[in-house]
Amino acid sequence: MTSATLNIGVVGLGRLGQRHAENLAHRVPNAKLVAVCSPVEKELDWARATLGAQHCYADYAALLAHPGLDAVFLVTPTALHAQQIIQALQAGKHVFCEKPLSLDLEDCLKVEAEARRHPHLKVMIGFVRRFDASYRDAAAKIREGLIGKPYLIRSQTMDQNDPGGFFVRFAATSGGIFLDCSVHDIDLVRWLLGNPQPKRVYAIGTNVIHQGLREFDDVDNGLATLEFTDGSMASFMASRTMAHGHETLTEVFGAHGRLTIGAGARLHRVEISDNKGIRHECTPDFYSRFADAFLLEAQEFVDATLGKGELSLSLGDATEATRIGLAMTQAMRERRPVDFG
Numbered sequence: 001m002t003s004a005t006l007n008i009g010v011v012g013l014g015r016l017g018q019r020h021a022e023n024l025a026h027r028v029p030n031a032k033l034v035a036v037c038s039p040v041e042k043e044l045d046w047a048r049a050t051l052g053a054q055h056c057y058a059d060y061a062a063l064l065a066h067p068g069l070d071a072v073f074l075v076t077p078t079a080l081h082a083q084q085i086i087q088a089l090q091a092g093k094h095v096f097c098e099k100p101l102s103l104d105l106e107d108c109l110k111v112e113a114e115a116r117r118h119p120h121l122k123v124m125i126g127f128v129r130r131f132d133a134s135y136r137d138a139a140a141k142i143r144e145g146l147i148g149k150p151y152l153i154r155s156q157t158m159d160q161n162d163p164g165g166f167f168v169r170f171a172a173t174s175g176g177i178f179l180d181c182s183v184h185d186i187d188l189v190r191w192l193l194g195n196p197q198p199k200r201v202y203a204i205g206t207n208v209i210h211q212g213l214r215e216f217d218d219v220d221n222g223l224a225t226l227e228f229t230d231g232s233m234a235s236f237m238a239s240r241t242m243a244h245g246h247e248t249l250t251e252v253f254g255a256h257g258r259l260t261i262g263a264g265a266r267l268h269r270v271e272i273s274d275n276k277g278i279r280h281e282c283t284p285d286f287y288s289r290f291a292d293a294f295l296l297e298a299q300e301f302v303d304a305t306l307g308k309g310e311l312s313l314s315l316g317d318a319t320e321a322t323r324i325g326l327a328m329t330q331a332m333r334e335r336r337p338v339d340f341g
């Protein structure tokens with residue numbers, strides 16, 4: 001790719017797609033948002049009104065045929081990712097796709113095979129936490145040996161309760177709490193521990209508030225424990241029911257120390273002292289916690305595609321995250337430990 005600008009089409013303009021579209025339109029150097037796609041007319045109206053989008057498609061194949069399009073950002077329901085990535089590659093487009101790559105291991109492998117047929121095209125799955133300044137600092141400190149060899153990670157993704165029940169509607173396509181939420185922690189754990197091989201997983205879950213999730217064999221609070229073949233371990237906690245906000249927290253234990261990332265979930269560096277005591281406000285949602293990281297991941301994709309750097313994560317990483325997330329889900333549903341082959 002030699003052009004100085006990457007012409008991008010955003011596919012899916014929901015909760016997160018709108019954020020990616022705004023970033024690409026206004027905040028990512030060398031990115032140009034040239035078209036958008038959603039089957040929902042109201043979302044296309046939003047893009048026209050908010051972004052001045054001139055090329056709005058209800059049909060994905062029509063977006064892929066947009067003249068001069070270089071790349072797509074897929075921010076669509078997870079069940080569509082694999083097929084949409086394959087279609088984009090076959091149309092000669094670079095692909096950024098939201099996590100997880102797929103809910104099906106075979107589909108992950110099909111995407112990897114298709115990507116190998118187009119080695120000149122970049123494909124990136126958005127594990128956004130790898131682009132967060134605090135996680136990057138922790139990763140660098142681990143590589144420097146500050147805490148010695150890490151042997152245990154405890155990582156959690158805790159979402160604020162949404163009384164509107166977004167997650168219940170979302171459950172039909174999300175893959176369940178481990179593949180939707182813990183998949184971030186799974187990717188972090190692999191990254192921070194240096195990609196050890198998973199050996200066995202245990203998992204349980206419960207429904208505290210959102211009983212409607214039962215219909216999808218899903219839970220609103222889940223716990224999982226993972227052993228790796230090198231003896232390292234990880235513990236995962238995911239929740240949809242926090243009263244106080246979104247709290248992503250990771251602790252990495254090494255032989256000589258511990259790193260804690262994200263403790264306290266502070267929205268700002270402001271402490272409030274009043275007749276209720278001393279407190280601070282909490283990040284309400286994932287976007288308020290990771291807004292800067294979403295920009296940096298988009299920048300890495302654009303730079304790599306324009307030949308100004310390499311992608312720091314691979315499709316193989318995304319496949320592995322799905323493999324582990326599926327095993328966690330199976331362990332919880334079948335109430336037994338699941339071994340990796």
Ligand code: NAI
Binds near residue numbers: 080180
């Ligand atoms: P959403 O349901 O709010 O949005 C999905 C969008 O896809 C909607 O605009 C819908 O109209 C569109 N869509 C549906 N079928 C389509 C099709 N056939 N062609 C084109 N567009 C279609 O979902 P949300 O929350 O924005 O999630 C989207 C993806 O982003 C999911 O894979 C999710 O896992 C991921 N995500 C990642 C997060 C992160 O922290 N990195 C956080 C939230 C979501």
